[in-house]
Each structure stands twice: as structure tokens, then as C-alpha cells.
Amino acid sequence: MSSFYQSDLARVHDQDFSSLARDAAYLIKKMATSDQKTVLDLGSGSGTLAGLLAAYGFDVTGVDYSPDMVELAQKKVPEASFIRSSIFDYEPPPCDIISMIGEVICYLFDHKSDEQHLGTLFQKLYSTLNPDGLLIFDFLTPDVATEGHLARRIIERANWSMFVTLDKDASGEILTRDITLFYKVEELYRRSQEIHRQRLYKKATLQGILEDIGFQIELLDSYGDEPFRTGHVGIVARK
Numbered sequence: 612m613s614s615f616y617q618s619d620l621a622r623v624h625d626q627d628f629s630s631l632a633r634d635a636a637y638l639i640k641k642m643a644t645s646d647q648k649t650v651l652d653l654g655s656g657s658g659t660l661a662g663l664l665a666a667y668g669f670d671v672t673g674v675d676y677s678p679d680m681v682e683l684a685q686k687k688v689p690e691a692s693f694i695r696s697s698i699f700d701y702e703p704p705p706c707d708i709i710s711m712i713g714e715v716i717c718y719l720f721d722h723k724s725d726e727q728h729l730g731t732l733f734q735k736l737y738s739t740l741n742p743d744g745l746l747i748f749d750f751l752t753p754d755v756a757t758e759g760h761l762a763r764r765i766i767e768r769a770n771w772s773m774f775v776t777l778d779k780d781a782s783g784e785i786l787t788r789d790i791t792l793f794y795k796v797e798e799l800y801r802r803s804q805e806i807h808r809q810r811l812y813k814k815a816t817l818q819g820i821l822e823d824i825g826f827q828i829e830l831l832d833s834y835g836d837e838p839f840r841t842g843h844v845g846i847v848a849r850k
């Protein structure tokens with residue numbers, strides 16, 4: 612496995628990019644019935660969603676590809692369990708709710724991130740969900756903007772600065788996000804760079820795959836207060 616979301620980027624994500632996970636936690640709490648208590652959080656990152664759901668009384672297992680994310684999550688949320696694995700290799704246990712928050716299915720960290728393997732994954736998740744179980748996730752579509760101010764951005768906070776460029780390939784199916792991070796360590800800044808490639812899925816394609824499996828679908832344009840940007844779509848799929 613190569614390394615993505617290494618320690619500095621993992622910490623920055625945890626510190627300043629958790630609003631989606633926060634909104635999703637609240638939505639899950641609202642949607643879950645009183646007997647739905649087990650959550651499998653695939654692509655659990657630094658454990659923000661797991662921590663909030665554990666505080667609401669859910670029993671949470673998180674799975675993530677990045678060892679640094681898993682380490683952070685274990686320290687932050689000792690009451691949940693975290694496993695390092697690709698979502699495409701993991702054998703999910705029976706559960707009531709499955710979440711994949713923050714474009715998890717799109718990342719090409721694992722070469723298996725394609726339509727065929729995603730179909731197999733959705734089928735596996737359908738089989739393992741308890742009756743009336745919920746699958747909640749979001750993804751990027753080819754409509755995502757890679758021009759204007761989003762194409763080259765500088766984001767700054769007190770202890771880090773990040774330069775991000777976005778680019779779509781000629782087919783419009785692969786997004787490349789080039790991230791250069793300067794993370795403050797005492798009086799100096801430590802530089803790191805990661806290149807994340809993501810597969811863009813058409814809304815109708817994923818909707819079709821899920822409905823063929825037997826899920827009932829609801830499309831979302833936000834998990835809560837913060838609307839998704841153009842080309843970012845959420846789905847609640849009910850078994």
C-alpha cells in the first residue's frame with residue numbers, strides 16, 4: 612500500500628475539514644430508528660464521525676486505508692474500533708448503518724476503485740446490512756468544477772498553509788488534486804506533498820447499480836447545513 616493522508620495532512624483534515632462528518636453524524640442520528648445501533652464507517656479518517664456517533668450511543672467500527680488516519684482515530688476515539696484496510700478488501704460484519712463520508716469511494720488509492728469493484732462492494736454492503744439498514748455516502752461526479760478559483764487555491768490557518776490544484780483528465784473521469792502542505796513545527800514549516808486521484812461517477816450510473824441491487828434511493832444535496840458544491844452528490848440507500 613502507498614501512503615496517503617500521511618500524518619500532517621491527516622492532522623489538518625482532523626483539525627479543519629470535519630464539517631461534512633459533523634453534518635453526517637447528526638443526519639445519521641436523526642435517520643436511525645431506536646433499535647439501529649451498529650455503524651460501520653468506511654473511510655473513517657481521523658474518527659470525527661465515529662466519535663460523535665459513539666457519544667450518541669452508537670457502536671462504531673471504522674475502516675481506513677491510511678495508517679496515520681487510523682492511528683489518529685484510535686487515539687481520539689478509544690471507545691470505537693478502527694481497522695486499517697481498503698474498503699474493497701474488508702469483509703463487513705452485519706450492521707444497521709454504513710457510512711462512507713467525504714468522497715471515500717472516489718479515491719484511487721486502491722486500484723480497485725472502479726465501477727465494477729464498486730458494484731461488488733455495494734452488493735456486499737447490501738448483503739451485510741440488517742433489514743431496513745441504511746447506506747449513506749457521497750461522491751464526486753464529472754460536473755465537479757476544476758476552473759476558476761477552485762483550480763488553484765491557497766488555504767491558510769494559524770499552523771498550516773496549503774496549496775491545492777485541481778485538474779480533470781481529457782476523459783473527464785479522473786480528478787487529480789495536488790496538495791502541497793506546509794505544517795508549522797515550532798518556528799519552521801515542514802513541507803509535504805500528496806497527489807490524490809479520484810474517479811468521478813455519474814449520478815445515474817451509481818443510482819442504477821444501487822437500485823438493481825435492491826436499495827431504495829434518496830439523493831441528497833447536503834448532509835445538513837453546508838450544501839454540497841456542484842458535482843458533489845450524496846445518497847441515502849435503504850435496504
Ligand SMILES: C[S@@+](CC[C@H](N)C(=O)[O-])C[C@H]1O[C@@H](n2cnc3c(N)ncnc32)[C@H](O)[C@@H]1O
Pocket residue numbers: 615616628629631632653654655656657659660674675676677680696697698699711712713714715718719720721
Ligand atoms: C476526505 S477523507 C474523509 C474522512 C472521514 N470520512 C471524514 O468525513 O472526515 C477520505 C478518507 O477516505 C479514506 N480512503 C480513501 N480510499 C479508501 C479505501 N479504498 N479504503 C479505505 N479508506 C479509503 C482516506 O484514507 C481518507 O481517510
